[in-house]
Amino acid sequence: MLLALVISIGAMCAISAVLAIIMVIAESTIGNYGEVSISINDGDKKIDARGGKPLLTTLKEANVFIPSACGGRGSCGLCKCKVKSGAGEIMPTELPWLSEAEKADHVRLSCQLKVKGDLQVEIDPALLYVREFRTTVVGLVNLTHDIKQLTLKLDDPNSMDYKAGQFVQIETPVYERTDEPVYRAYSMSSVPSSKNTIEMEIRLVPDGICTTYVHKYLKVGDKMTVNGPYGEFHRSENDRHMICIAGGSGMAPLKSILYDMREKGINRKATYFFGAKSKRDLFLLDEMKQLERDMPSFTFIPALSAPDAEDKWEGETGLITNIVDCHTEDLSNAEAYLCGSPFMIDACIVVLKKHGMPEANIFYDKFS
Numbered sequence: 001m002l003l004a005l006v007i008s009i010g011a012m013c014a015i016s017a018v019l020a021i022i023m024v025i026a027e028s029t030i031g032n033y034g035e036v037s038i039s040i041n042d043g044d045k046k047i048d049a050r051g052g053k054p055l056l057t058t059l060k061e062a063n064v065f066i067p068s069a070c071g072g073r074g075s076c077g078l079c080k081c082k083v084k085s086g087a088g089e090i091m092p093t094e095l096p097w098l099s100e101a102e103k104a105d106h107v108r109l110s111c112q113l114k115v116k117g118d119l120q121v122e123i124d125p126a127l128l129y130v131r132e133f134r135t136t137v138v139g140l141v142n143l144t145h146d147i148k149q150l151t152l153k154l155d156d157p158n159s160m161d162y163k164a165g166q167f168v169q170i171e172t173p174v175y176e177r178t179d180e181p182v183y184r185a186y187s188m189s190s191v192p193s194s195k196n197t198i199e200m201e202i203r204l205v206p207d208g209i210c211t212t213y214v215h216k217y218l219k220v221g222d223k224m225t226v227n228g229p230y231g232e233f234h235r236s237e238n239d240r241h242m243i244c245i246a247g248g249s250g251m252a253p254l255k256s257i258l259y260d261m262r263e264k265g266i267n268r269k270a271t272y273f274f275g276a277k278s279k280r281d282l283f284l285l286d287e288m289k290q291l292e293r294d295m296p297s298f299t300f301i302p303a304l305s306a307p308d309a310e311d312k313w314e315g316e317t318g319l320i321t322n323i324v325d326c327h328t329e330d331l332s333n334a335e336a337y338l339c340g341s342p343f344m345i346d347a348c349i350v351v352l353k354k355h356g357m358p359e360a361n362i363f364y365d366k367f368s
């Protein structure tokens, strides 16, 4: 009996060893795709690289940055680009993120597509201007029990041109929670006129790689690498009533947009609904009150969904969707700027459409 057990364990070990050797050989032969050429935007830029890595990584190594908020795990859907030739079959991991129209239009998730040969790629031309910045942490301030304001001075290059509402990706270096650098997206809360300094509002996600690093390890004086700017979430140029809705760190891009409007003397009608659970989750209340004084057409409406008894809260109470519903009438000529969790954004879109807002007037950044 014992002998049979020893023989079968030995056989299993031998099979595993043979499989491991086959995989190593396969990786160095089948997985060796040699030199490849990647043509971007009909030859505007050409990259020569070694095949075998994801397209996202291959482009990044050539200083072409595609947004990748989940760090290439296939869970944010941000890293889309059009691959006109050479891409091969769509991977099952890409399917949840691609509409039928996108599939027909050769859109792919660049983090899932392995480079195996020459490619013709089309990306937003603005991405060719995205840069990597070396920065120094000059401010790290608690805004609430779980949101920190991080301020970075740009060292090299020492200035960034961006639009209020855009985001950057910050690199978390190797530390005890990650054995490779990871990138995460954070909206800038600073105003674009402060070209040498950018500011972010970062909420701690329990067990999150990047947010744990920022909240528990990062210190003033530390160096950080960021790349950007990215994103289409910014104020459109018209006079429509702006309905702004945010929760938690979703405050960041809206603060940037509103402060930018104040700086430029734009007195457009704007109503800002900010949702939080209890009073300890509210922040920048004095700053928003000051904005109301500086911009006569601006109204700030904070609402608590579950105030604590000791909060003695006299403001709006309830889910932010209900507050928006109660405070708005016909929105057919208004537009909306939403920022926060995907769940909150989807629920708000339903309410806005119920009040007649056309889908084309709804802009959002989902913090997924």
Ligand SMILES: Cc1cc2nc3c(=O)[nH]c(=O)nc-3n(C[C@H](O)[C@H](O)[C@H](O)COP(=O)(O)OP(=O)(O)OC[C@H]3O[C@@H](n4cnc5c(N)ncnc54)[C@H](O)[C@@H]3O)c2cc1C
Pocket (backbone or CB within 6 Å): 069, 070, 076, 078, 167, 184, 185, 186, 187, 188, 200, 201, 202, 203, 204, 205, 206, 207, 208, 209, 210, 211, 212, 249, 250, 252, 253, 365, 366, 367, 368
């Ligand atoms: C365009 C864009 C802009 C963003 N701007 C901001 C911003 O200004 N401020 C900000 O705080 N965040 C922002 N985010 C979210 C941010 O990019 C990270 O996803 C988030 O901070 C978690 O990163 P992490 O490395 O700490 O967690 P991870 O290590 O990525 O995740 C750890 C675990 O938490 C889960 N998780 C990930 N994100 C969340 C979340 N938000 N809530 C609950 N669970 C989560 C994951 O599924 C995983 O199980 C933005 C995201 C996008 C796409």
Ligand code: FES
Pocket (backbone or CB within 6 Å): 067, 068, 069, 070, 071, 072, 073, 074, 075, 076, 077, 078, 079, 109, 110, 111, 112
């Ligand atoms: S980087 Fe997030 S899906 Fe590709």
